[in-house]
Structures are given as structure tokens and as C-alpha cells.
Amino acid sequence: MNTIAKPNDFSAYPDAHGRFGDYGGLYVPEILMPLVKELGEAYAAAKADEGFQAELGGFLKHYVGRPSPLYFAERLTAHFGGAKIYLKREELNHTGAHKINNCMGQILLAMRMGKTRIIAETGAGQHGVATATVCARFGLPCVVYMGAVDVERQAPNVLRMNLLGAEVRPVTSGAATLKDAMNEAMRDWATNVHDTYYLIGTAAGPHPYPAMVRDFQAVIGIEAKAQMLEAEGRLPDAVVACVGGGSNAIGIFHPFLDDESVKLFGVEAAGHGMDTDQHAAAINGGRPGVLHGNKTYLLQDRDGQILEAHSISAGLDYPGIGPEHSWLHDVGRATYLTCTDDEALEALQLCTRLEGIIPALESSHALARLDEVTRAVGKDGLVVLNLSGRGDKDLATVAAHLGRKI
Amino acid sequence: MTVSRIEARFARLKAEGRAAFVPYIMAGDPDAATALKILKGLPAAGADLIEVGFPFSDPMAEGPPIQRAALRALAAGTTLDTVLDTIRQFREGDQETPIILMGYLNIVLNRGFKAFATDAAAAGVDGLIVVDCPPEEAGPMADALDAAGVALIRLATPTTDDARLKVVTARTSGFVYYVSVAGVTGVKEADAAAVAPAVARVRAASGLPVAVGFGIRTPERAAAVARVADAVVVGSALVDEIADAIAQNRDAGAKVLETAGALAKSVRSARVSRD
Numbered sequence: 001m002n003t004i005a006k007p008n009d010f011s012a013y014p015d016a017h018g019r020f021g022d023y024g025g026l027y028v029p030e031i032l033m034p035l036v037k038e039l040g041e042a043y044a045a046a047k048a049d050e051g052f053q054a055e056l057g058g059f060l061k062h063y064v065g066r067p068s069p070l071y072f073a074e075r076l077t078a079h080f081g082g083a084k085i086y087l088k089r090e091e092l093n094h095t096g097a098h099k100i101n102n103c104m105g106q107i108l109l110a111m112r113m114g115k116t117r118i119i120a121e122t123g124a125g126q127h128g129v130a131t132a133t134v135c136a137r138f139g140l141p142c143v144v145y146m147g148a149v150d151v152e153r154q155a156p157n158v159l160r161m162n163l164l165g166a167e168v169r170p171v172t173s174g175a176a177t178l179k180d181a182m183n184e185a186m187r188d189w190a191t192n193v194h195d196t197y198y199l200i201g202t203a204a205g206p207h208p209y210p211a212m213v214r215d216f217q218a219v220i221g222i223e224a225k226a227q228m229l230e231a232e233g234r235l236p237d238a239v240v241a242c243v244g245g246g247s248n249a250i251g252i253f254h255p256f257l258d259d260e261s262v263k264l265f266g267v268e269a270a271g272h273g274m275d276t277d278q279h280a281a282a283i284n285g286g287r288p289g290v291l292h293g294n295k296t297y298l299l300q301d302r303d304g305q306i307l308e309a310h311s312i313s314a315g316l317d318y319p320g321i322g323p324e325h326s327w328l329h330d331v332g333r334a335t336y337l338t339c340t341d342d343e344a345l346e347a348l349q350l351c352t353r354l355e356g357i358i359p360a361l362e363s364s365h366a367l368a369r370l371d372e373v374t375r376a377v378g379k380d381g382l383v384v385l386n387l388s389g390r391g392d393k394d395l396a397t398v399a400a401h402l403g404r405k406i
Numbered sequence: 407m408t409v410s411r412i413e414a415r416f417a418r419l420k421a422e423g424r425a426a427f428v429p430y431i432m433a434g435d436p437d438a439a440t441a442l443k444i445l446k447g448l449p450a451a452g453a454d455l456i457e458v459g460f461p462f463s464d465p466m467a468e469g470p471p472i473q474r475a476a477l478r479a480l481a482a483g484t485t486l487d488t489v490l491d492t493i494r495q496f497r498e499g500d501q502e503t504p505i506i507l508m509g510y511l512n513i514v515l516n517r518g519f520k521a522f523a524t525d526a527a528a529a530g531v532d533g534l535i536v537v538d539c540p541p542e543e544a545g546p547m548a549d550a551l552d553a554a555g556v557a558l559i560r561l562a563t564p565t566t567d568d569a570r571l572k573v574v575t576a577r578t579s580g581f582v583y584y585v586s587v588a589g590v591t592g593v594k595e596a597d598a599a600a601v602a603p604a605v606a607r608v609r610a611a612s613g614l615p616v617a618v619g620f621g622i623r624t625p626e627r628a629a630a631v632a633r634v635a636d637a638v639v640v641g642s643a644l645v646d647e648i649a650d651a652i653a654q655n656r657d658a659g660a661k662v663l664e665t666a667g668a669l670a671k672s673v674r675s676a677r678v679s680r681d
Binding site for chain 1: 461462463464465466467468469470473477480485486510511512513515516517537538539540542543560561562563564565566567570574585588589590593594
């Protein structure tokens with residue numbers, strides 16, 4: 001292993017230790033070390049196994065509904081008046097977002113490893129719903145940890161998970177939100193070491209999760225690249241995606257990492273603004289530290305205590321970010337912008353009216369920066385935006401901000 | 407120099423033919439003054455070594471009692487500086503009882519390994535346990551602790567097989583902490599029968615004394631573990647006394663020391679005889 005990567009060989013990471021430069025790694029309590037190592041070995045074997053890949057491909061096609069279209073957004077393009085804007089339609093996947101790509105890969109791996117019980121964490125419930133969905137499909141018991149505050153805020157998703165047969169356990173420890181749900185899932189895993197598989201929803205956590213989740217999400221970028229070549233005969237000039245933990249972003253970025261002409265833009269949630277302490281922008285407003293098994297940019301106070309994140313979009317409401325993004329930021333391969341709650345709400349409405357597509361609030365953060373991204377590539381440029389999820393789940397939030405009752 | 411405080415203590419315990427009683431308290435819980443009072447009272451209550459937790463917002467290996475203790479400590483304004491200040495004040499009156507800091511990596515990383523090691527040694531800390539830093543990631547931290555004379559104490563667990571035990575016990579000093587249950591602190595009960603062979607295995611692999619913790623709440627259980635281990639760690643049961651005392655508006659310090667005294671008596675009277 002220990003390949004010495006060329007300066008532009010970005011896709012060769014992580015190294016044998018699960019590191020992306022100084023980020024990533026494997027920081028878990030000793031009780032979990034043999035488990036994550038076993039997972040790393042099992043995943044490496046599955047990744048190299050054509051049978052596993054073929055099985056996954058079959059489910060992605062017939063159950064998830066892949067490939068998702070790459071759609072030329074004519075009216076958004078006209079609105080911004082420059083580069084051609086294409087939308088990668090991940091919101092058309094089963095369960096309405098990119099999350100299912102990763103869940104399908106991991107559940108097949110869990111079964112291959114002989115695990116009989118699935119646990120997951122969820123913030124808004126999107127990853128919880130996707131996990132509960134694949135557990136229902138394959139008949140595995142599923143426990144989803146969800147902050148008690150989020151259980152209150154996201155009642156429809158709790159009902160969805162229950163209908164799918166999952167048990168939703170409200171987490172009251174800490175601040176009772178996503179990071180605490182992740183802590184509680186880790187505690188469950190440490191307690192049930194023999195039969196349980198922890199299905200992490202984003203490209204973060206101890207190695208191999210950041211690389212594995214990225215690989216399962218890379219289908220987005222692989223498809224987008226081929227679709228763009230077919231549509232335009234050349235690579236895009238920019239790819240843009242929202243970033244919380246960053247799984248949809250790294251999924252679409254990764255196949256383009258070594259294509260130097262393709263600019264990569266991640267958009268972090270600026271919440272009430274970067275001049276307040278109410279945001280979720282780990283790279284733009286945090287600094288490196290260790291949480292949830294990996295070293296990465298984190299929101300933290302001067303003593304190293306983790307701060308609560310804030311975003312109108314529950315899927316971006318996390319104080320950390322996947323370690324590969326931290327590294328791509330440091331080496332300058334990707335640029336991380338920010339977008340406030342208000343800008344995301346505006347962008348949601350803009351996309352809805354111009355394209356007839358109601359985007360998720362998460363994806364709306366990326367839409368809101370199309371001004372900057374289209375400017376960066378010029379009038380003849382080509383932009384791909386990852387429309388990671390649909391906005392139906394956000395109607396209550398949007399209604400509240402528009403002063404409407406539903 | 408400071409490592410020798412741990413070694414000296416275990417040498418004396420061996421001569422006395424008994425296991426150590428190691429209470430765990432969270433620095434700053436429920437406030438700095440009360441925690442200092444408890445810390446100062448523990449040696450007289452029978453503590454042979456003391457583990458002092460430094461709070462972290464996201465303690466992923468802890469059960470509810472120590473999670474809540476961390477939140478109480480943080481709410482009381484506890485920082486790494488106030489934790490070290492508490493140790494420093496304890497050291498003014500006690501030069502012999504080893505103090506082991508226990509917590510999570512981000513707090514150590516945030517200070518910087520070298521500064522942390524130097525500051526901890528200066529305050530009178532003898533050893534450090536970092537729950538979420540496995541040996542694979544510990545190199546630079548271990549270097550800094552070595553240079554400052556602070557022991558890096560490692561955890562072994564029921565999932566640690568023989569091959570991994572070699573990795574875990576490399577570069578460790580002072581003693582090895584055996585986590586006796588699969589899970590988090592203060593939830594499951596340790597099974598003394600299963601602990602005995604595990605302790606022997608860890609002792610053989612490391613050549614160091616073995617402390618057992620996680621899942622020891624009662625004097626009876628403490629005595630049972632004291633028969634087979636070199637040290638018995640009790641944390642959640644003591645920390646719970648603080649929570650109870652607060653709820654009942656009573657003196658948290660007195661209650662903790664009383665419970666620690668009963669546990670210490672039980673450990674001391676268990677009397678291991680081992681060659």
C-alpha cells in the first residue's frame with residue numbers, strides 16, 4: 001500500500017491508514033477497534049468482488065431507479081445569464097434523495113458480513129428513512145437513533161420509519177440532536193459488538209466509513225461525467241453541491257478529482273450568518289479536531305468542546321464535515337462557499353418556479369451559489385449541480401418561514 | 407519521575423498483597439470547589455490511585471451517569487485549565503497518590519500534545535487515558551507524554567484478541583486498564599469469573615499491573631474483582647452519588663467520600679494472594 005500519490009492524484013486517497021493528508025484516521029474506543037478493522041477488510045473484499053458490485057448495481061437500477069437523469073435546466077440558465085446549468089437529479093431516487101445509494105451498498109455489505117441487526121443515526125430523518133427502507137426490503141431489524149428534539153420536529157419521518165418497521169429511539173443526552181444521536185449509535189455498537197452493523201449516513205466517521213460511503217455515492221459523479229460527455233461532448237467546468245457531512249458532494253466530486261479543469265464547489269450552511277454563532281459551516285467557521293472517529297474541521301469552542309450547529313436544513317445541521325472535504329479544502333482542490341438560511345429559502349422558491357422542481361433545503365444551498373459558480377466559469381461554461389434531494393419533506397419549514405399554515 | 411509515583415504505589419500494594427482501589431471522579435463536577443474537596447478527601451477514604459475525568463461535550467464511551475457528570479462540569483465552567491488547577495491544588499497536600507487524567511482526544515489535541523504533556527506534568531498528573539485514541543493514532547501524543555514523564559495508559563477490552571493485545575500494550579506504562587464489559591461505562595455489570603482469565607492474559611502480555619473498570623458498582627462486585635485484578639476502578643457509582651446529592655439538596659462531597667470509603671474497605675479486605 002502506502003502509494004506515493006502524484007500531486008494531482010487526488011483520487012488515490014485515503015492512504016493505508018485511512019488518512020486524507022492529516023484528516024480522517026480511526027479514532028474510536030478500543031472496544032470498537034477490532035470491529036472497524038473487520039469492517040475495513042470486509043469492505044475491501046466486497047469492493048474487489050465483481051459479484052458484490054453486480055448485485056449492488058442491480059438493486060441500484062431496479063429498486064433505487066438509477067441512473068438518475070442529468071437535466072439541462074434551461075430557465076435557471078437563462079436566469080443566471082451565463083454558463084449552462086445541468087441538474088443531477090438525485091431527488092428522483094427512491095426515498096427522494098441520494099441517501100439510498102449508500103444505504104443499499106452498506107446493507108448488502110452487512111448481510112455479506114453476517115450481521116443481523118442494523119443501527120443508524122439520523123438528524124432530520126432522511127438517512128433514517130433510507131436505512132429503514134433497505135432494512136424493510138431485506139428483512140433486518142433496524143434501530144434508528146434520533147435526537148429527542150429532532151423526533152419532535154420531524155414527526156412525519158418518524159412515522160415513515162415506524163411504518164417501515166424501524167424502532168426510533170429518541171436520544172436525550174447532550175443537546176439531543178444529530179451529534180448526540182451519533183454518540184448514542186456508537187455506544188450501541190460498543191455494547192452489541194457481535195451482531196450489530198452501524199450504517200453511518202455520511203462520508204464521515206472512522207475509517208473505512210469516509211471512503212466507503214464516498215465510493216457508494218460516487219455513482220452520482222460517475223454517471224454525471226458520462227452524461228455530460230454525451231450531452232456536451234466535454235467535461236463540465238464546475239461541479240457544485242451542498243455540504244453537511246458531505247456525502248452527496250464527495251459522491252459527485254470524486255470522479256472529477258483528477259480532472260484539473262473541473263472546478264469543485266461545496267456549499268456549507270451559514271445559518272443565520274457567518275458573523276453569528278448560529279451556523280453549520282465547519283470549514284468556513286471551524287478548525288481541525290477529532291470527533292466521531294475522524295480528524296476533520298469541527299465547530300468547537302476555545303477549549304475544544306464541540307458546539308451545536310445551526311441550519312434551517314436539518315441535513316446540514318452537523319458541527320463536522322467528512323475528512324476528505326477538509327483535505328480537499330486544505331490542498332485547494334475544492335472551494336467551500338457558504339449560504340444562509342434565507343438565501344436557501346429564496347433559492348428553493350426560485351428553482352421551484354423556474355424549473356417545476358421543489359428541491360430539498362439542503363440542495364437549495366448549492367442552488368443559491370449558482371450566481372458565484374456560473375460567474376467563475378464564464379458564459380460558455382458548463383455547470384453540474386447535484387440536486388441531492390426533493391423538498392417535499394421541507395414543506396412545513398418553508399411554510400413557517402413564509403408565514404403560511406399547512 | 408512522575409511515572410515512578412505509579413510504580414511506587416503498585417510496588418507498595420504488591421508488598422501488602424492487595425489490589426488498589428481507584429475511584430473516578432469528574433473534575434468540576436458539580437463545581438470546582440466541591441470536586442477539589444472530594445479529591446482531597448479520597449486518599450483518606452482509601453483511594454490508592456485516583457482517576458480524574460476531564461469533561462468533553464461528546465463522550466461516546468460513557469453511559470448516562472458520566473455523560474451527565476460531564477454536562478454538569480461544563481455547565482459549571484470547567485476547562486482544561488481549571489482541571490489542571492484542581493490537580494495542582496490537590497498536589498500541594500499529597501505527593502504520593504497517583505493521579506490519572508481520563509478523557510477524550512479533542513481536548514488534548516486542542517491544547518497541543520507537547521503543551522498538554524508539559525502542563526499536566528507540571529500540575530502533578532502521573533498518567534493519561536485517552537478513550538478515543540487507539541495506539542494506531544497515538545504516536546505523537548505518546549512522544550510528548552514520554553518527554554514529560556507522564557504515563558500513557560491504554561485500554562484493553564473483551565474484543566482485544568492476543569494479536570491486538572500486543573499492539574495495545576506496546577508503549578504503555580504505569581498499568582493497563584481492562585474494560586471488563588462490552589459497552590459503555592456504568593451500564594452492564596462486570597462478570598468476575600470472565601474477568602480473571604482476561605486479567606491474567608493482559609498481565610502476561612504487558613508485564614504491567616492490570617486495573618479493571620466499567621461495570622463495577624457495588625462493594626461486593628469490587629471485592630470479587632479485587633481478588634483477581636491489581637486495581638479496581640469505580641466511576642459511575644460515585645458520580646451517581648453526586649447526582650443524587652444534588653437532587654436531594656445534600657452535601658455531594660460527604661456522600662461520595664462515604665461511598666468511596668465503603669468500596670475501599672471492600673477492596674482492601676478482599677486480599678489477593680498471588681505470586
